[in-house]
Amino acid sequence: MSTEQLAASVAEADRAALARVSALPLADFRDEHLATQLRRALASEGVGDAAALARRLAADPTALTRFRRSIAVSVTGRFRDPHQFELLERELLPPLLQQPGAIRVWSAGCSDGSELISLGLLLERLGALERTQLLGSDLLEENLRRAHEVDTALSEQLRARLRWEQRDLLAGSAPGGGWQLILCRNVAIYFTAPARARLERLLADALAPGGVLLLGRAERLRDPRALGLQPAGPHAYRRSA
Ligand SMILES: C[S@@+](CC[C@H](N)C(=O)[O-])C[C@H]1O[C@@H](n2cnc3c(N)ncnc32)[C@H](O)[C@@H]1O
Incomplete structure (x- = not known):
């Protein structure tokens, strides 16, 4: 069949x-x-x-x-799509790191946490960990259990910054607003068009002014301007300051 x-x-x-x-x-x-x-x-x-x-x-x-x-679909990996981490280091993070105050990062659909941990390792290397709050959320408790197991092997400093929570991205609400960086990579590709549209609105509204949304390398917003976002690089969008 x-x-x-x-x-x-x-x-x-x-x-x-x-x-x-x-x-x-x-x-x-x-x-x-x-x-x-x-x-x-x-x-x-x-x-x-x-x-x-x-x-x-x-x-x-x-x-x-x-x-x-x-x-x-729980496939993930540390520094998956390395050119996206290069883009983060070279272009997307520097303006965020120049701003005063906390840097709040949300990995929406984090699977076993590899994506968020990679970002945490990058911020640690850039000397920005102290100001960072890192949240990973996923639909599946099974994935979050893995994230908890994996993070026991990390430095104390990095572990202290990490938080994991179960959340259905399509159930309506974001974990608060005001995120400086949201990673939502390789999550929406499996969704219907109406579900994708709901998710795009949720993510755009959860960004802080000047905040950045990074999608996966095969993903694009259909109408970023309608969401109040400007293109900020390949598969990346910035909310107006
Ligand atoms: C392919 S993985 C992507 C992981 C990571 N973002 C990456 O690119 O490596 C997709 C993740 O999205 C999660 N997911 C799927 N539907 C979701 C939903 N409605 N709400 C929250 N997470 C969801 C899955 O459980 C899975 O962990």
Whole structure:
């Protein structure tokens, strides 16, 4: 069965059962993405259809975690897309570091924290850690547990700056406003267009004046000006001061 046929064949009731058992906002993910991940889950769990998969997930917590991480796509890595960290160091961070006061950084959709930790290591090297607050948020508790485990290997100074919290970016609210830098890379690519639009508005409104939003290397805002943002570099946007 092709991915499209599979997407079409997943009955509403089965989708609802998968959403219920996985506790994931499945309606916000693109159909093709769901169909691809579903196809993989059927193969890896050895079941024939979505209804059987829902029953398996309800009975097996390990399979459930596998499914949740694959739908939410938890791939990440330290200094992923290194040219984006070069851009941060060369162009995006210097104006932020020149401002007085705290530098608040939010990694929205942080997975196991690798992205935020990379940024923390960069700020440590630039001597700016003392003024920094670093927040990583993710939909999945499973990912945040990994983040907590990984951060035990970091310096005391860096660990003291890090905070992790569970948050569904599409459920409506940001963790306060006034962020100088928001990283939201490789998160929205799996979302439907309406979900992406909601997320873009949330992120733009959460920036401090002069604050910067950095998306992934395959992502762009459709209408940055409508959100009060100006292009600030490849896949980067600045809120007017
Ligand atoms: C591909 S990873 C990206 C991780 C990191 N930003 C990077 O680029 O390396 C996508 C992350 O977004 C999270 N995510 C997906 N949907 C989300 C939502 N509605 N709210 C918050 N996080 C979400 C996933 O759990 C996953 O950890």
